Structures are given as structure tokens and as C-alpha cells.
Amino acid sequence: MFPWTDGFRWTVNHIVFLSLFFAVVLTIVTTVVSAARRAAHDLHRHSAADICWKSDFAELPVSERRCRHELAGRIVSRTCDNAFDCRHCSKYSELAVLPAAGTARDLAVNYSKDRFYHRGHTWVEPQEDGTLAIGLDELAEHLIGNPDSIAMPELGSEIELNGSAWRMKKNGKEIQVRAPIEGKVMAIGSPKDGWYIKIRPRLDPHDPATLRHLLRGPEVHGWLGRELERLQLQLRTPNTAPSLADGGVLIDGVMDAMAEADWDTVLEGTFLEG
Amino acid sequence: MSTRYGMVIDLDRCTGCGACMVACAAENNVPPLPQATSRTGLTPMLVRRVSNGMEGQARREVFIPILCMHCEHETPCVSVCPQQAVELDKGTGIVMQMPQRCLGCRYCMTACPYHARYFNWWDPAWPQGMEKSLNPGVAVRMRGVVEKCNLCHARLHSAKEKAAAAGKREIDPADYVPACVEACPTAAIQFGNLADKDDPVSREAHSPDAFRFLERIGTEPKVYYKSGEAWVRALKGSVSEVEVKRG
Amino acid sequence: MASTVLTDRRWIERGAERASLPQFLLWLAPWVVVLAVGIYAGGLCLYYGLNQTNMDNRFAFGLWIFFDLSIIALGAGAFFTGFLVYLLKRTDLRPILNTAVVVGFICYSGAVAILMIDVGQPLRAWFTFWYPNTHSMLTEITFCITCYLLVLSIEYLPILLRNRQLRKLPSFLVFEHQLHKLMPVLAGVGAFLSFFHQGSLGGLYGVLRGRPFAFRQGFFLWPSTFFLFILSAIASGPSFLILVTAAAEKVAGKRLVPREVFQRLAFISGALLGIYVIAKAIDTLIWLNITSPSLGFAPWQFYIYRPFGTSLLFVEIVLFGLIPALLLTYRRTAARRGWLLTAAGLACAGVVLNRFRLTVQTLALPTLAFDPFLQYTPSWQEVASFAGVIAYGVIVYSLSYRYLPLFVQLKGDRSHVSVD
Numbered sequence: 001m002f003p004w005t006d007g008f009r010w011t012v013n014h015i016v017f018l019s020l021f022f023a024v025v026l027t028i029v030t031t032v033v034s035a036a037r038r039a040a041h042d043l044h045r046h047s048a049a050d051i052c053w054k055s056d057f058a059e060l061p062v063s064e065r066r067c068r069h070e071l072a073g074r075i076v077s078r079t080c081d082n083a084f085d086c087r088h089c090s091k092y093s094e095l096a097v098l099p100a101a102g103t104a105r106d107l108a109v110n111y112s113k114d115r116f117y118h119r120g121h122t123w124v125e126p127q128e129d130g131t132l133a134i135g136l137d138e139l140a141e142h143l144i145g146n147p148d149s150i151a152m153p154e155l156g157s158e159i160e161l162n163g164s165a166w167r168m169k170k171n172g173k174e175i176q177v178r179a180p181i182e183g184k185v186m187a188i189g190s191p192k193d194g195w196y197i198k199i200r201p202r203l204d205p206h207d208p209a210t211l212r213h214l215l216r217g218p219e220v221h222g223w224l225g226r227e228l229e230r231l232q233l234q235l236r237t238p239n240t241a242p243s244l245a246d247g248g249v250l251i252d253g254v255m256d257a258m259a260e261a262d263w264d265t266v267l268e269g270t271f272l273e274g
Numbered sequence: 275m276s277t278r279y280g281m282v283i284d285l286d287r288c289t290g291c292g293a294c295m296v297a298c299a300a301e302n303n304v305p306p307l308p309q310a311t312s313r314t315g316l317t318p319m320l321v322r323r324v325s326n327g328m329e330g331q332a333r334r335e336v337f338i339p340i341l342c343m344h345c346e347h348e349t350p351c352v353s354v355c356p357q358q359a360v361e362l363d364k365g366t367g368i369v370m371q372m373p374q375r376c377l378g379c380r381y382c383m384t385a386c387p388y389h390a391r392y393f394n395w396w397d398p399a400w401p402q403g404m405e406k407s408l409n410p411g412v413a414v415r416m417r418g419v420v421e422k423c424n425l426c427h428a429r430l431h432s433a434k435e436k437a438a439a440a441g442k443r444e445i446d447p448a449d450y451v452p453a454c455v456e457a458c459p460t461a462a463i464q465f466g467n468l469a470d471k472d473d474p475v476s477r478e479a480h481s482p483d484a485f486r487f488l489e490r491i492g493t494e495p496k497v498y499y500k501s502g503e504a505w506v507r508a509l510k511g512s513v514s515e516v517e518v519k520r521g
Numbered sequence: 522m523a524s525t526v527l528t529d530r531r532w533i534e535r536g537a538e539r540a541s542l543p544q545f546l547l548w549l550a551p552w553v554v555v556l557a558v559g560i561y562a563g564g565l566c567l568y569y570g571l572n573q574t575n576m577d578n579r580f581a582f583g584l585w586i587f588f589d590l591s592i593i594a595l596g597a598g599a600f601f602t603g604f605l606v607y608l609l610k611r612t613d614l615r616p617i618l619n620t621a622v623v624v625g626f627i628c629y630s631g632a633v634a635i636l637m638i639d640v641g642q643p644l645r646a647w648f649t650f651w652y653p654n655t656h657s658m659l660t661e662i663t664f665c666i667t668c669y670l671l672v673l674s675i676e677y678l679p680i681l682l683r684n685r686q687l688r689k690l691p692s693f694l695v696f697e698h699q700l701h702k703l704m705p706v707l708a709g710v711g712a713f714l715s716f717f718h719q720g721s722l723g724g725l726y727g728v729l730r731g732r733p734f735a736f737r738q739g740f741f742l743w744p745s746t747f748f749l750f751i752l753s754a755i756a757s758g759p760s761f762l763i764l765v766t767a768a769a770e771k772v773a774g775k776r777l778v779p780r781e782v783f784q785r786l787a788f789i790s791g792a793l794l795g796i797y798v799i800a801k802a803i804d805t806l807i808w809l810n811i812t813s814p815s816l817g818f819a820p821w822q823f824y825i826y827r828p829f830g831t832s833l834l835f836v837e838i839v840l841f842g843l844i845p846a847l848l849l850t851y852r853r854t855a856a857r858r859g860w861l862l863t864a865a866g867l868a869c870a871g872v873v874l875n876r877f878r879l880t881v882q883t884l885a886l887p888t889l890a891f892d893p894f895l896q897y898t899p900s901w902q903e904v905a906s907f908a909g910v911i912a913y914g915v916i917v918y919s920l921s922y923r924y925l926p927l928f929v930q931l932k933g934d935r936s937h938v939s940v941d
Binding site: 011013014017021024025027028031032034035036038039042043048049051052055056059061264265268269273 | 653672675
Binding site: 309311313314315322324338348350353354355356357358359375376377378379380381383384385386387388389391392393394395396397416417418419420487488490491492493508509510511512513515 | 570571572576577578579580581582639640641642645646648649651652653654656657658659660663725728729730731732733815816817818819822883884887888889890891892
């Protein structure tokens with residue numbers, strides 16, 4: 001700047017002013033660069049998916065953040081404050097021992113008592129060889145019907161819990177299916193196989209804590225009931241009052257049958273996008 | 275001994291002819307600006323006409339040439355310019371404006387208590403052929419910058435070159451005369467070194483009839499005015515110290 | 522609800538109620554026209570020079586400088602809210618934080634845009650950084666405002682990145698998350714910068730020896746106007762936020778922030794305004810009795826010109842100062858919508874009047890014994906640019922409201938889940 005300007009002299013003024021200015025600029029630049037570097041670091045490690053999920057979770061409406069224990073009927077009402085991460089929930093152990101409600105009502109979709117369900121409508125089934133099979137639950141499959149295309153992950157790649165497992169396309173809408181558990185992709189399936197991918201989990205598959213965050217048994221019943229109610233409200237004809245019909249079975253291929261509905265909203269609510 | 279260039283302007287001799295204004299404009303390449311008004315014109319030297327507010331036989335008027343006062347102490351324009359485009363030259367006492375560094379923020383114009391600074395509201399333009407009359411020693415300014423009297427610094431520069439060419443260390447005072455001083459037909463404007471006790475201008479500045487405008491603000495201007503008339507000397511005060519009609 | 526007409530639903534937050542796209546475009550249309558006219562007027566000034574304005578050698582600062590000073594004072598709500606939320610941990614004010622950042626960004630970017638037209642040689646703006654004059658208040662302002670605009674842009678970025686479609690890119694979301702964690706640092710820097718430049722804007726006039734109407738005694742380096750400007754800015758900033766949010770609620774047709782937020786802001790604004798009124802009264806007395814006479818100017822002389830009579834002093838300190846301070850701090854009146862908005866409006870008007878008196882009245886008043894009192898009316902180009910910047914503000918705010926999460930939705934609790 002000015003040290004080489006004719007007649008310049010350093011005064012206290014200059015020193016104070018310039019040091020303050022450069023201190024401020026340095027702070028701002030360091031903050032931005034530091035944030036960028038940490039972000040790049042996160043993207044290389046596994047934590048990016050976790051951060052994105054937590055951010056998306058915060059954007060979900062309260063009605064879609066019901067605690068699993070509320071869905072199971074163990075408690076009257078609770079909003080999840082931990083991004084559905086029951087593995088690291090301080091309240092889990094005290095709530096899990098409470099008695100669950102019964103499963104009296106009939107559901108319009110089927111579910112399996114042997115499978116573990118993720119809130120993004122995928123299921124996990126432990127296989128004999130220690131891998132885990134992952135598939136789409138009946139509600140999601142019936143909603144989509146026949147997908148126009150499916151983009152599967154590469155064999156050997158890693159998928160992250162709540163990150164992207166695979167993508168599907170239907171009627172011009174893109175659906176990102178969230179992974180119910182983290183691990184390495186060992187096999188690729190298809191809707192005809194009944195499963196989509198098989199993974200080798202990063203955590204021990206025999207440890208009950210590994211699958212703790214997934215719903216099972218009577219919880220699934222309560223959860224699917226709520227999901228069907230949500231669908232009925234979101235798929236109703238516009239300008240009509242909401243009504244909740246009982247009984248009946250979800251038809252296969254709702255996206256084709258009700259093409260004019262607001263599928264952006266329905267799909268985002270179903271697959272838990274922000 | 276340092277040099278402190280200053281002026282003493284004898285208001286009793288000023289006839290309001292305006293020759294100083296014309297000479298200043300010619301020396302400093304001031305554009306004609308036919309579209310300018312009295313408030314947007316470019317007049318580094320400006321002669322004001324002031325009356326004593328009375329009518330009929332009691333009416334008196336005086337012509338006051340206003341130019342940059344080259345304030346010596348806490349020069350208002352120097353302290354406020356954000357990019358040091360104006361500075362008080364320690365060697366000569368001249369407050370120097372650098373139009374090529376001026377941003378045109380006009381803060382100095384608000385700061386100057388004497389309203390001696392002028393802004394280039396238009397691009398400078400001369401009628402065809404008139405550019406031959408431009409002074410090659412003075413740079414033309416662009417629009418959007420502030421300018422003011424700089425005591426014809428180009429003439430000081432020429433005087434220095436002449437002295438250096440002759441091998442001398444000091445300039446000959448007769449070589450450095452600002453345009454307004456040179457043009458004044460009644461020699462109302464006197465120019466000299468206020469720091470030199472032997473300089474007649476320095477003696478004049480200390481005479482009892484000499485005064486400076488707005489002395490109480492404390493800017494120590496180096497342009498003195500002189501008048502034998504008490505009512506004229508009273509004009510040196512602020513607007514509240516003097517009840518006078520505007521002329 | 523599917524729609525075959527023009528729609529931008531995928532850009533709007535899920536579950537958020539917004540007007541249809543045609544309705545929104547209809548709302549934007551007149552503002553875009555005003556902005557276009559403003560850009561044209563500004564372009565004229567840049568192309569032909571500042572002779573397009575009605576400023577002259579005696580009125581070197583005009584409508585634009587008055588606008589700059591006022592808008593920067595009103596935009597102080599941004600740094601002050603950030604300071605309160607991040608540094609003083611007043612989390613009850615969180616709902617208003619995003620809108621405060623957007624308002625601040627609009628105010629400062631608008632002010633800088635006008636400044637670029639106002640100076641005679643905008644391309645030389647970087648000279649201040651290369652040849653800074655550490656004695657000049659304007660240097661300090663230039664440095665601080667440039668840095669602060671940068672800080673505001675960085676604070677605006679996370680809000681932008683939380684748009685429904687933009688957040689789908691993982692790198693954006695992760696960057697936003699990391700930036701958000703460092704917000705307290707930026708809030709601190711913003712508060713530091715704002716303190717200095719709000720004050721320096723006051724110092725701009727307080728140091729003018731040649732203008733005894735504006736000149737003030739000081740503490741150390743800074744004239745009293747330095748501190749008065751900071752006080753009036755942080756007093757009116759929250760009031761301005763109240764007004765902007767209330768206007769947004771009116772246009773959107775629904776409540777956007779909890780009632781308590783308005784009450785808190787009102788109380789903070791009123792309390793600071795009360796302190797400011799006392800400080801200003803003391804300062805005015807000192808100036809009237811000591812400072813001005815010492816420079817040879819009898820203060821009563823400043824008030825003999827119509828319309829700048831002593832009633833203006835009364836209006837500024839009492840009508841636009843003391844009264845809104847009382848209304849805003851008294852719980853009963855602050856709780857009623859009508860009183861709240863009136864009081865907030867009066868507070869903002871007070872700050873604007875104060876800036877007006879210091880920019881325009883200072884230059885109108887004579888200094889030399891034979892100076893006349895001067896008049897100044899802005900030209901249409903000045904008014905159009907002024908209006909253009911206001912339109913720009915409305916447009917940016919409208920776009921931010923429509924596509925970005927400006928307000929935490931009242932229906933559900935959307936507090937951030939901590940990621941540690």
C-alpha cells in the first residue's frame with residue numbers, strides 16, 4: 001500500500017487502523033474457508049449423509065416426526081428430537097419397555113413380522129450369510145406401481161444410513177429412496193426378485209443395537225396406519241373435505257390411477273425428503 | 275526557514291472588475307460551461323458582491339474575492355478526504371488538490387467553511403478552436419472530481435525549473451506570481467511568503483486593518499483581507515455575529 | 522393439488538402456503554417497473570454525469586446521502602438482532618433473525634448501489650483502500666461498510682442454500698451446515714463493524730468545524746454524534762424490523778412470528794430510544810450553550826429560517842423520540858397492534874428526521890456572514906433512483922419470503938436438531 005509512497009510515515013493511527021482492518025478481513029476469510037474445508041472433509045467422510053439427513057429432518061413438519069413409541073402406542077404423544085436415530089437416543093431404553101398397543105384395525109397394505117422397517121418405506125431382512133437384504137415396502141411399491149426406470153448403486157459401493165440407496169423414476173417424478181442402514185453393496189436385485197440390494201453391514205448384524213432404529217412388529221402396524229391416513233389426505237380430490245374411509249386394499253399403481261394428484265408432496269412425505 | 279505562501283487582499287482597492295476570475299480560468303484551463311448556473315459553475319476565484327444592508331445614501335458595497343484560504347491548522351478538507359487526494363504541502367503551505375485521485379465524494383466540499391471548492395458537474399468541453407488557448411502546463415480535469423485554487427502551482431513549478439536551470443537553489447520571487455495577482459489592475463491582491471518577516475505581504479497581514487474570515491473556527495487561513503472600513507472588517511465574523519443583508 | 526397452469530411449487534417449501542405464481546408476478550410487476558425506471562435514472566447519471574441531479578457546489582450532498590444515512594440506520598436491526606441472538610443468547614428472538622439478515626442485506630446493498638451513482642468517479646472507489654486517510658471518518662465508513670456487506674452476504678448465503686431445490690445438492694447442504702456453526706463469529710464481526718460504521722456516519726458530520734450546526738465536542742477521537750448515531754440506529758433497527766414484518770404479515774395474510782417477538786423487539790427499541798433521547802437532550806444543551814458559541818455561532822441563528830424552526834427540534838426529540846419510547850416500553854400500548862405500529866413508525870421517522878437535519882439542514886445554513894440560506898429540491902433522476910432502490914428491496918424481500926425459509930413456521934416446531 002503506502003510504505004513506498006512519497007512522504008509517508010507510519011503513525012500509531014495507521015498501525016491501529018490497518019491492524020484492525022486486516023484482523024477483520026482475516027476473521028471473515030478464515031471463517032468462510034474453514035467452513036468450506038470442513039464441508040469438503042465431511043463430503044469425503046461418511047458424515048455428509050448424516051448432516052444432510054439431520055437438516056432434512058429438521059424441515060419435516062411435526063406430524064411426520066412422531067416418535068416410534070407413539071406410533072407403537074407406548075406413549076400418547078412424542079415428537080422425535082433425534083432424527084429417528086434410536087441407536088443414540090437417551091430415552092429409548094426407558095420407552096421401549098412400556099407396553100405397546102394392540103393391532104386391532106385392518107390395514108390396507110401388508111407387512112411382514114420378520115422384517116425391520118425404515119420410516120422411508122424400506123425394509124431390512126437379515127440373511128443367513130450375514131448380509132442384509134433391503135427392499136421397498138408394499139405401500140411404496142403400490143404407490144409407484146411399475147417404475148419407469150431404476151438407478152441402482154454400484155456393486156462394492158458404500159451406502160450411508162438415511163443417504164441415497166437407489167433412485168427410481170415414474171411419470172417424470174424422481175424418487176430418492178433412503179437407505180435404512182449403512183454398509184457395502186454386495187448384490188443388486190430387482191422388483192421381481194422381491195429385494196433391491198443386499199449389503200454387508202458396517203456394524204455387527206447379530207447385535208440387536210444395529211437394527212434398533214428400525215420399526216418391527218406392532219410398531220409397523222401403527223406407523224402404516226398413520227401413513228395411510230396421510231396418503232388419504234394428500235391424495236384426495238382438490239376442494240373436497242377430508243374423509244378417511246375404512247377398509248379396502250391399496251391398489252397397485254396409484255401413481256398411474258391418480259395421475260393428477262400432487263405427487264411432489266406425496267412422494268416427499270413418503271420418502272422423507274425435506 | 276519554511277515558506278508559507280499567502281495573500282493579502284485589499285478590499286478597498288478591489289473594483290469588482292473580475293479580471294482575476296478571468297485570469298484564473300484561463301490559467302487553470304477551466305471550461306466555459308455555458309450550461310452552468312451560479313451554483314454549479316467552476317470559479318476557483320470568485321468575486322462576491324456584499325452590501326452593508328442599507329439603502330440610499332447610506333448604502334455601501336464591497337467586492338470580496340473568495341478563493342481557497344489554504345488553511346494551515348487542521349485543514350478541514352485535508353482531514354476529511356477518504357483517499358488523501360488533497361494535502362497541505364509542508365514545504366510551501368499550499369493545500370494541493372490531486373484531481374486524478376479524487377473520487378468525487380464531495381465530502382471536502384461540505385467540510386470547507388469558505389465554500390471555496392468546486393465540482394466538475396459536466397465533462398469539460400471547449401468550443402472548436404478554443405482548445406488552442408489552453409495552458410499546456412496545467413492538466414485538464416475530468417468530470418466528477420473536485421477542484422479549487424492551488425495558488426497556480428504550475429507557475430511555482432516553472433519558477434523552480436528556471437532556478438534549477440540557472441544553478442540556483444531558491445526561486446526568484448518575481449518568477450512565481452499567481453494569475454489573479456498578475457491580472458489585478460489595482461494590485462489589490464498581494465502575494466508573498468507569510469513566514470518571511472521581511473516580506474511586505476507578511477507585514478501587511480499583521481497590520482491592524484487586516485483580518486481573516488471565520489477566524490474563531492480555528493482553521494488559520496493564509497489568505498488575509500484588509501480594509502479601512504469598519505463595517506467591512508466586521509464581515510469576518512459568523513453569520514450570527516454580523517447582521518448583514520446578502521448582496 | 523396438481524396444476525396445469527404456470528407453477529413454481531417445487532421451489533417453495535413443502536407445506537408452506539404461498540400465492541399462486543400469476544398472483545405473485547402481479548404483485549412484483551409494479552415494483553419491477555419502478556426498479557427499471559430507477560435503473561434508467563441511475564444510468565443517466567452515470568452516463569451524463571452528476572449534472573443530472575439538482576445538487577450543486579453549495580448542496581454537495583443531497584437526497585442520496587440522506588437516503589444512505591437513513592437506510593443504514595434502519596438496517597441496524599440486522600447486526601443488533603444477530604448480536605442479541607448469537608452473543609447475548611437471546612434465543613427468543615430467533616424467529617426474526619432470518620428476516621433481519623435479509624432486511625440488513627437489502628439496506629446495505631441498496632446503500633452501496635446508490636453510493637456508486639453518487640460519487641463522481643465510481644471506478645475510483647478502490648482508491649480509498651489504496652490511499653486510506655486514517656483521520657477521515659469516510660475512510661473508516663468505506664472500509665467498514667465493504668466488510669460488513671461481505672459479512673451480510675455470507676450470512677444470507679445459508680438462508681439461500683436452504684431453498685427446497687438448492688438443498689438437494691449435498692455439498693450445498695453440508696456447506697450451509699458448517700457455515701451455520703460459525704455464525705456466532707460472523708455475528709461478532711458484524712457487531713464490531715456496525716458499531717464503528719454507524720458511529721462514523723455520525724462522526725462524518727460531527728467533525729465538520731466549518732459547519733457549526735453539525736459540529737460537536739467529543740470524547741477522545743470521536744464527536745458526540747458518533748455515539749448518538751449508534752444509539753439511534755440500534756433503537757430504530759428493531760422498530761424497522763417490526764414494521765417490515767408487520768407489512769409482510771399484511772400482504773401474506775397470516776401471522777409470521779409469535780406475538781412475544783414483537784413485544785420483545787418493541788421493548789428493546791423503546792428502552793434504547795429512551796436512553797438516546799436523554800443523551801441527545803444533553804448533547805443538544807451542550808451544543809447550544811457551549812460548542813456553537815465558542816465557534817462564534819449563536820445557536821438561535823440556526824432556527825430562524827423557515828421551515829427549519831425550533832419546532833423541528835421539538836418534533837425530533839419529543840414527538841419522534843420520547844413519545845414512541847414511552848409507547849414501546851409500556852406493555853399495554855406495545856401489546857396493541859395499532860399503537861405498536863404507530864410507535865415503531867414514529868421511532869423510525871425520528872431517525873430519518875435526524876439524518877435529514879444533519880445532511881440537508883447543515884448545508885442549507887449559511888456560514889460566512891454574507892452567505893444566503895439555500896434551498897434544494899431533488900431532481901426526478903434522484904427521486905427515481907431512490908424509489909428504484911426501495912423497489913429493489915421489496916422485490917428481494919418478496920422473493921426471499923416466497924422461496925426461502927424466512928420465518929420459522931408457527932404450526933410446527935422447526936428448531937434445528939443439534940449435530941454434535
